[in-house]
Amino acid sequence: MSAATPEIRRLLVVSAGLRQPSSTRLLADRLRQAVLAAAAARGLALEARTVELREHARDLTSMLLTGTPTPAVDQLLGEVAATDAVVLVTPIYSGAYTGMVKDLVDLLPDGALDGVPVLIGGTGGTVRHALALDHTLRPLLGHVHAVVAPSAVFAATEDFGGTGEGAASLARRIDRAASELAALMVGRPARRARDPWGVTDLADLLGDG
């Protein structure tokens, strides 16, 4: 690393909570703060933006039905395809991430998350759902070649209350996962925006160039 002024990396926080206010968003905000702190500790300049996926839910469905993005979804998909890292937090419903998350992943352009570090988080009523992230969301992101941080952060309702072991443990898990994501980012050069309008000269494709 030689640059005197570090390039600014982008962190996209996607909160797939369905209620407002949502505990999923609370967890997303805490993960965001922890990742910013962990990145700063490693000398990474990080710019974060949080997206509420529910605001795009209808547009995502429309795009699944028509194949056409609205301008807002087009921008969102472009942001995912240009980000250096992702924090993705979802409620656990029926033992898995919500359908909105799958809609988003289904609609991503090819290669959008290829090699991109992702920190996954989830919320649910009880700790019995804790492994759902590792059994459902981790393989989904593996399919699109994301690099998922080793620790997934699951927060049950009880983790948000009190001063007992639950709350303290959540804070530790958040910091640990954030540190893992920052470490993954350090090892990866800042992402160059891919030109969606880039083409190969046809003469080269024809083999007579």
Added chain:
Amino acid sequence: MMQFGVFTVGDVTPDPTTGRTPTEGERIASMVAIAKAAEDAGLDVFATGEHHNPPFVPSSPTTLLGYVAARTERIVLSTATTLITTNDPVKIAEDYAMLQHLAGGRVDLMLGRGNTGPVYPWFGKDIRDGLELAVENYALLRRLWREDVVDWSGKHRTPLQSFTSTPRPLDGVPPFVWHGSIRTPQIAEQAAYYGDGFFHNNIFWPTEHTAAMVDLYRRRWEHHGHGPAETAIVGLGGQVFVRPRSQDAIAEFRPYFDVAPVYGHGPSLEEFMATTPLTVGSPQQVIDRYAAMRDHVGDYQRQLFLVDHAGLPLEVVLEQIAILGEEIVPALRRELAAGRPAHVPDAPTHATLVAAAGGGRDATVHAPADAVTGASPEPVAR
């Protein structure tokens, strides 16, 4: 002068207001009636899709267009699109040259890769080769129309030795080719490389996307030495439903929109009108919307409208074509002619291509004498 026309998908769809579904025979007859009505209304182009699965009928575009050619005098016959991926390029070369002769040159075609996955395996191809097929097949198609005897070998078709595609193109001039693609920049590059037309079927897409695709094509057109970017040959899709009063148009079209096969049960009519070129309203609203298209893509050459899908009854479609011809297209011709730079060309036609080639010539290839056909006459000196 701008060309205006209609393009049809050829879908057999129930009319949601009556529950009645036309037969294939009725739908095919309606496509012929639509083409005839388009000519009678003063439109310039009729184009048919090509599909190989229900609920679509037009599997054989040149058969349809050959019949239409016999029943029309003036309108240009085209496709939207001819599948360059799964059709044998040899058969495309033969079919469209034959159609050119029968239609007196009133033919061009738009090449596309198709949007139905299983068509590839049905025709022995692999969808993952789509772009490669489009590139290889078109390169061969061009040679078949331009060289009397072709020796060729490639990856996706059996090799050719001493092959002559017959009939030779009318007057020795191949039909003009448009390349249609909605979201593949490499197809815009293909069109630009050859100096062919580029058609963006934008009917489901926001204007910003269409503008970016057309801009890429124009830049590459200039890069490949065909002239300034604004002289590239651009066509756009469009979709309208018109009544004298806009509230009547919306009330009549909404039941068709809400359950239409492509976008039904998705965005609302209002949302779709806001983000795509679909315009449901009065003639003036359509004129205003489409007169503004050149603000986004530059002065262009061809505007095709989709007016006959989603189960709309034929009589309503024919009314739509009449309104296009009486009110909308004449106004758009005036508006789009105003301020159009003189060096922006019109879409090529057979006549302009023949003139550019220095005049027509009979391109017949006479075979040497053989035991079956006997001696051929000597070719006329060219």
